[in-house]
Amino acid sequence: MKILIIGSGGREHALAWKLSQEAEVLAAPGNPGIAELAQCFEIASNDFAGLEALCNREKPDLVVIGPEDPLIAGLADRIRGLGVPVFGPGRDGAALEGSKALSKELMVEAGIRTAAHQTFLEPETALYYSLQRIQEVGGVAVKASGAALGKGVVLCRTADEAEDAIQMMMVDQELGPAGATVVVEDLLVGFEFSLLSLCNGKEFWSLPVAQDYKRALDGDRGPNTGGMGTYSPVPAVSPALVAQTEADVVGPTLHALRARGIDYRGVLFTGLMVQGGQPYLLEYNVRFGDPETQSILQRMGPGLGAALVACALGEPIPEVPVLDQAAVTVVAASRGYPGAYRKGVPLSLPPAGDGVTIFQAGTNSVEGQLVTAGGRVLGVGAIGTDLAEARTRAYAWLEAADLEGLYFRRDIAAPETLA
Numbered sequence: 001m002k003i004l005i006i007g008s009g010g011r012e013h014a015l016a017w018k019l020s021q022e023a024e025v026l027a028a029p030g031n032p033g034i035a036e037l038a039q040c041f042e043i044a045s046n047d048f049a050g051l052e053a054l055c056n057r058e059k060p061d062l063v064v065i066g067p068e069d070p071l072i073a074g075l076a077d078r079i080r081g082l083g084v085p086v087f088g089p090g091r092d093g094a095a096l097e098g099s100k101a102l103s104k105e106l107m108v109e110a111g112i113r114t115a116a117h118q119t120f121l122e123p124e125t126a127l128y129y130s131l132q133r134i135q136e137v138g139g140v141a142v143k144a145s146g147a148a149l150g151k152g153v154v155l156c157r158t159a160d161e162a163e164d165a166i167q168m169m170m171v172d173q174e175l176g177p178a179g180a181t182v183v184v185e186d187l188l189v190g191f192e193f194s195l196l197s198l199c200n201g202k203e204f205w206s207l208p209v210a211q212d213y214k215r216a217l218d219g220d221r222g223p224n225t226g227g228m229g230t231y232s233p234v235p236a237v238s239p240a241l242v243a244q245t246e247a248d249v250v251g252p253t254l255h256a257l258r259a260r261g262i263d264y265r266g267v268l269f270t271g272l273m274v275q276g277g278q279p280y281l282l283e284y285n286v287r288f289g290d291p292e293t294q295s296i297l298q299r300m301g302p303g304l305g306a307a308l309v310a311c312a313l314g315e316p317i318p319e320v321p322v323l324d325q326a327a328v329t330v331v332a333a334s335r336g337y338p339g340a341y342r343k344g345v346p347l348s349l350p351p352a353g354d355g356v357t358i359f360q361a362g363t364n365s366v367e368g369q370l371v372t373a374g375g376r377v378l379g380v381g382a383i384g385t386d387l388a389e390a391r392t393r394a395y396a397w398l399e400a401a402d403l404e405g406l407y408f409r410r411d412i413a414a415p416e417t418l419a
């Protein structure tokens, strides 16, 4: 079996690592870590013509699309049009992530529990509604409808905050077209988790749950990032909560998508807030999470490739065994991230010890020298018999590696952070 992975981050490295245990893996464009496992082609994930030509030449049995941008722009449809099976939704399904306004519409249509909300095209009406809700329930989330790289949600508890957020998105248009339409919803209070389900259009199979850490610094301080670490399993998310989420959220979503004629084949990522013991759906993503995937895949037994192919073909999804082990991933990021940071800092990675796997993200190879090339540089993964052992292994590697110019959180999967 030959699998082409599209993308170049830590998520794609984890996919290449897992899938190369059972298939020949190609990647476009990949990164230096992926290149140790797969043949890489220098074709960007937004170069649809180049990717089509690559598929015609290499005839992969499966294409797995990692990032959301090419999915939202319709890459899965283009490659399916060539007769190549694709794991990843088409443009219609990917709109669940590309448009929060549309995703909210679908949630209501499907009868899914979610924060009360309204969608606005005019700043005046958005503000009027926000002020009303702040009085009534104490706060709102102001959300740019379009994809805004994690910068499109502002939580507001005062009139001033709501006014600033609406001014920034709708009047000053700081997020570009992503902020032209805004969803305002009631603030929920609770703990968050996400569930990733593999879908074949009709049925789904959920991956083990992983918890992520979004803030840059220990103790959940500092700015929001793309994610500074993950662990799995998550003691706070019981099997009953997962089953309830599947029954109340994932199943109804697939059903509503089908009712709209959307054949959703890929990961359905549901972001949830548990309030009063009930899961409320905050958002959909349409791809594997990064860095959730790095922890999740470390816990998977053999057969992921076959499951992804089955999803791509709309066939019954074979269950993939989940190892009775815990996994932790600690992200090492460029000092300064998510603000400005230096690139091109040389990296030398000591060998990964027992149970440790290093996933590369923002790296590049310049004349044979590995250097930093992005904000999140590495995901240091480790498995163990429990979270404590996995965590000890990941941090032992990081301490020994003493990476110049990088920082990492020291409390990933620490007991006091487990919800």
Ligand SMILES: Nc1ncnc2c1ncn2[C@@H]1O[C@H](COP(=O)(O)OP(=O)(O)O)[C@@H](O)[C@H]1O
Pocket: 115, 141, 149, 150, 151, 152, 153, 155, 185, 186, 187, 188, 189, 192, 271, 282, 283
């Ligand atoms: N209704 C809400 N109540 C409380 N917090 C929210 C609400 N909506 C979003 N958030 C917070 O904002 C974060 C980002 O919102 P989300 O809808 O996931 O957008 P995105 O990931 O696209 O930026 C969530 O992870 C959550 O912490």
Ligand SMILES: [Mg+2]
Pocket: 271, 283
């Ligand atoms: Mg989110």
